[in-house]
Amino acid sequence: MKKPGSSRQTTLDKFIGRACPRPQPESRDVEEHNRDCNEGDGRVSSVQIDTEAAKTWMYPVNFPRRDYQFSITKTALFSNTLVVVPTGLGKTLIAAVVMYNYFRWFPDGKIVFAAPSRPLVVQQIQACHNIVGISQEWTIDMTGQISPTKRASLWKTKRVFFVTPQVLEKDIQSGTCSIEYLVCLVIDEAHRALGNYSYSVAVRELMAAQVQLRILALSATPGSKQQAVQQVIDNLYISTLEYRNEDDADVKKYVHNREVELIQRKKTFVAIILGRNGQEAVEIDNKLVEAMRPFATRLCAIGVLPTRDVQTVWFQNNLNSNFL
DNA sequence: GAAAGGACTTTGGACTTTTA
DNA sequence: TAAAAGTCCAAAGTCCTTTC
Known part of the structure; x- marks a missing residue:
């Protein structure tokens, strides 16, 4: 299937062949975002933005602020972003904050978090509740264990969905997922978005339907080859890459805080x-x-x-x- | 409702073939 | 001859349907 009206994303190219290649987040505010979402680019949406709520965006103060998390969050709010940071450095918080702000800005909008395994889905729903306090009344985790009929009903009554890629793909294709209300899609373990994996297919379907939504992709290991990473970027319609490694100045000071567990085991x-x-x-x-x-x-x-x-x-x- | 089986995907290792 | 590229296959994970 040909991508509707899009050329190849070249996000990765900015990182190739440069010594310190980090694209600076564009200086945009919520008003600009609002304009982006509602002006005539041929796309349609059933979701109205809360103009009052959209004047601001929120960031939790009950956690120690890390500049790189704040910066990445700001970028991810206003452009489709692939976030690559090492494990244990707070991708969950970034995702939760982005989801929460879209939850606020679009009172009727629906937010989807996709993770490739059922344990990850369950883990994320708890983390989201703890970090930004989205009421569990609005959230639901849906995996293949829930029948398609039940899921169809849940898509109508809930607002924040934690799903596996296969559920997202099947429910988009069957039409039970209310795609016209989708405003934000977070994709965990985004490096899997290759070939015909459900992540790729689901995003392709959404773009074909001209759905307006913000995509946030998360990964600690985006791929070992440039070609693979570029394919992820293309498949997920990413426009901005936020990459940090353990040697980056703004990350380094937090790396040593990670706990290292020494396990001694017998030789038997x-x-x-x-x-x-x-x-x-x-x-x-x-x-x-x-x-x-x-x-x-x-x-x-x-x-x-x-x-x-x-x-x-x-x-x-x-x-x-x-x-x- | 639970279990079994099938279908689908990606990943990674082993092996073979091609190329410099 | 060694490295790179390509192919094949098993494993792991998911969802869905069927059967009991």
């Missing part, structure tokens, strides 16, 4: 796996370590492994895979 996990006693476990363990040693030496020499110490590598791998 082989025995647990195989149901053998401790002595046999040690013997098996020693043989495995011996077998791994030449490979570890070689991998260390070419910089793949940080150490030649096979025991360390062995236990790190098992920790990483949550084996125990």
Whole structure:
């Protein structure tokens, strides 16, 4: 399907080949946004903006203010934004604040938060309630566990929806999702928006229907290749990229606050796996370590492994895979 | 209402083929 | 010959329909 009246987004290009490439958020205010949403660009909307509420936008003061979060939030309110920040640095807060402001600005509008798994959906609905206090009376989490008929009814009565991508795609296609009332769509784990994944299809359908809405995409790992990231940007109609890594000046000071949990585990996990006693476990363990040693030496020499110490590598791998 | 099975997607590893 | 690119397949996750 051809994208309706749009050229390829080139958001990523601004980041390629520049030493400190961070696009500055445009200096726009709510009035400008209001104009954007309601002037004749051929798009239609059933949602009226609350002009009084839209004179301001709100940001929580019950959390320590982080400048990068504030800055990204401001950008995300007024343009379709892909936010890339490391895990644990507050994407949830940014999403919650954007959702809350659209909730305020559009009294009849509907806001959708999409996450690729049911646990993430449940987690986000709680976080949103805690951060900005959107009443749970207005919110609902909808996954495939809820029948399409029930979902059709919920789309009519609720305003803030936490859904899986498949539910969003199916309900848009079936027409049960009231797309004419959609004002804001937040997409978690946005790096999945490739090919015909439900994220891509859903946004494509919304754009084809000329729905006016703000899109906020979130990811900690947008993709390893430029082409993949660009495809995400294209598929989600992103116009602004907000990228931060742990070395950025405005992020660095918060990185050390993250908790690191040191877990010490016994060396007898082989025995647990195989149901053998401790002595046999040690013997098996020693043989495995011996077998791994030449490979570890070689991998260390070419910089793949940080150490030649096979025991360390062995236990790190098992920790990483949550084996125990 | 719960369980099973099918369909669909992406990801990542293993393997093969191509190219410099 | 080594690196890059392409292909295939299994795994994991989702939703939907059917069956009991």
